[in-house]
Amino acid sequence: MGLENRDYLRDESFRYSSGPSYGSDSPTCRKLIIVTLVVFVAQVLGTRQWTQDELIERRDSLIAEQQIDAADELAVGNDLRRDNRITQNTPLDYRTLGLPPAVPIVQQWFEMHTSRVFTGQIWRLLSYAFCHDRNDLLHLAFNMLLLWVFGRRLEAIYGSTEFLIFYLTSAVAASVAYLGLDLVTGDNVPMIGASGAVLAVAMLYACHFPTQIIKLFLIIPIEVRWVVVLITVFDLYPVLRMLSGEPVGDSVAHAAHLGGLGFGYFYSKRNFRLAPFWQNTQTWFKGKRRGFKVVRPDSSGSSAKTTKLANEMDRILAKISEKGEASLTKGERKTLEQASRELRDRRG
Template sequence: MGFYDRDYYREWRPSSHWLGGNQVVPWLAMVHVGVYVLQLVTAGRAWHGTFTDMLMLDVQRVKEGEVWRIVTALFIHDLHNWLNVVWNVLILWFFGRQMEEIYGGRKFLLLYLTAGVLGNLAWVVVKWLWLLAPARVYFGAAPAITFVLTLCTLHYPRQTVLLFFVLPVPLWLITLLYVGKDAVLLLQQLGGLGRPSAVLVHLTGAAFALAYYFAPGWHWRFGDWKWFRKAPVRAATSYRSQWDEHLEAQADAILDKLNREGKDALTPQEWDILHRASEAYRRRR
């Protein structure tokens, strides 16, 4: 398997830019926690308070033009369920960092936000058309978090997770139970049973992860920010003829070491080789 065919290929050189290094997940975690603290500080005696009310997803207000709620609802949580914030941040921290390692900060952020927006749009459509009877308003990071968990499971299904920090369980089983529960609840709602909930939002995140992982062609191009750029004129000389086979062999060996021993085992020289290989690969695309 060549360097550029590997599932875990990414931009290798460390970067001080928060979108270039592995810094997006910590920032997202801080944003989620920080916004929750602001919700607590600004909460009134009646329900959630003005700050939360301004950001939550309310279909009627979206109809009136407040479309930003489709995005902002992703970053607020139910004040009466602090465990939901803890759960979401833990999933983001442990599994989101692995996905950022694979896709890079910029692409991971775009995927995370896209999953959240798609989930919220699904809720808006369902509520608007009265296809189901979901809750009156919605907020939370569930679609994006479910996307992260599902995508990580697709990459590393046999990864062992300590459930409740004690019980070792394969990741695929945790995700199956997590997503399966929502699927059962959705079926109950379709049958007129169960209380109104937003499980469709969660399942939209899982569906997006499946579509992204298995979609041919745009798997790696999604998030490259090149959709609206004019395609450059390619030189007649094939990029493949410029590919240094020795460099590729070196990169393959280093990636094997990375897979076995982790990124901390690599030397600065090995990181430099990976960077040069990634630059050569990018020129070939």
Template sequence: MGLYDREYSRETEPGFHVSAPSTLTTRLVLVTAAAYVAQLTLGVAFSANLALWSEWFSQPWRCYQLLTYGFLHDPNGIEHILINMLVLWMFGRELEHRYGKFEFAAFYLAAIVAAGAIWSVLETASGSEGVLLGASGGISAVVALFALNFPHRQVLFMFFIPMPMWVAALIGLAFDVNGAMDRSGNVAFTAHLAGALFGLLYYKFGWRLGGVFEKLPRGMPKRRPKLRVHDPDQPDDEDDLGRKVDAILEKIARQGQDSLTWNERRILEKASRRYQERRK
């Protein structure tokens, strides 16, 4: 396949197009929304089986709840899921761009598990029994990681008060600390704090978790390339440049654009110039 046969080198065809969401963050939002619809449709039994119960330790086979609870929300009010998914969509897309699709997916899911595990331990240690549902632990990790990467980014706290991201994150953290100490209401503040702690440790120690997803098989096996007639008007090194571009794009998907070296950026610029020249 030539360089200009690739998807990123094709002209956009006119008309209405339907395609899958382009970012993993959007897909996470859609999956969580689908789970919420299932909660409303299938009733209490569905939520009870997938929510995280603090005494799951006594039945280890229920450990799957450490992940599934993060896709459930309060079925008695839509505010819970709306706020969580809006925050995920606002901050998650930029983190996904920085760290890469697979790495961000691993980070978000690991944050949900870590927040649920810490909450379970603390609930059991305090002699309490409870049930946890909601993505708030993972969302807190996303907010913390965003604040650490972009501390001076201007955001709207409570959606209307402008302030630097680090200030907004500290206010939210103080609110969660106060709630955890007060232990009142139905909000799992300890899960929020656990998620924020996970985000801090991930950033501080430079953890990388996306390798788990990279090892999984993806899609159908590639077909053998079709034979084609050589075009003498195309440069002899087109195939070599195309292979390099493919490898760089795959690296961006895994590790984010910030992982590119100076030489890799030059290769992308060269491919872009060649495409622009061909269009003239």
């Protein structure tokens, strides 16, 4: 095992605490919540009126949906319902067409939209997670509450950098799952909300503290692991129905939830760490941009030296654990400094 794999030489982003405890600061959780709230305010304040073309597109879309529904009803021998049907003569009014009074500009550019992702707007795979339903404050409040309750503890375990990358990657994983289901079912309904990323946080929390008791609906005491299991079943059932061609009829992004839950579980069980990958990617791109060739030094000549230093570190730490730091000699302190300096040099 190399020096960088030892817990006592990991930097803040990877150091595990001695036991599960809440972070005293949790800067990443705070910043994520603040950014999400700022985006929500921008959604509420930054609006415009519907254009004529958008209203026509909405009306035509509703007519097409009605035609598909009518064909399905006739196929099973049911009578057609003719009340409140949208036709080409229906007035172009947002209320009649089931639209909100105005278009939230930020949401229009941030929401996850499958067809627009394939036109090159790939930022939507992440940006949607910072938007929430303008008409449902509980949607925002519930997600941010779960992020704060579960996220602080995980940030204390993984460090701020790793937790931030985990959260953002979870949001992308959730949107990819949603996109995949869209491609299979042919749907193209926009999605917003941090639920996928937040459920990834909940799953990772449950993997660390499965038997911790929480209050479901603030009343029922239940272990965290069973809450996660219930959420998974609740989201899996409608996805299976959609895959079989049956319409579900709710406005919940079940596939995104499953994508977040799956990523959180996979991250925990595979013991992934995303920060090193991100740092290596940054180094590679910087080298390419400057015209440098990024190479890794041949470790064969220094492996014996590294192993010797690592073994000496193990001995020194065992001595500290048994007799305290005051028992160290000057040579042993110098060895600690050398190991720390070598690790910093390797990480650039």
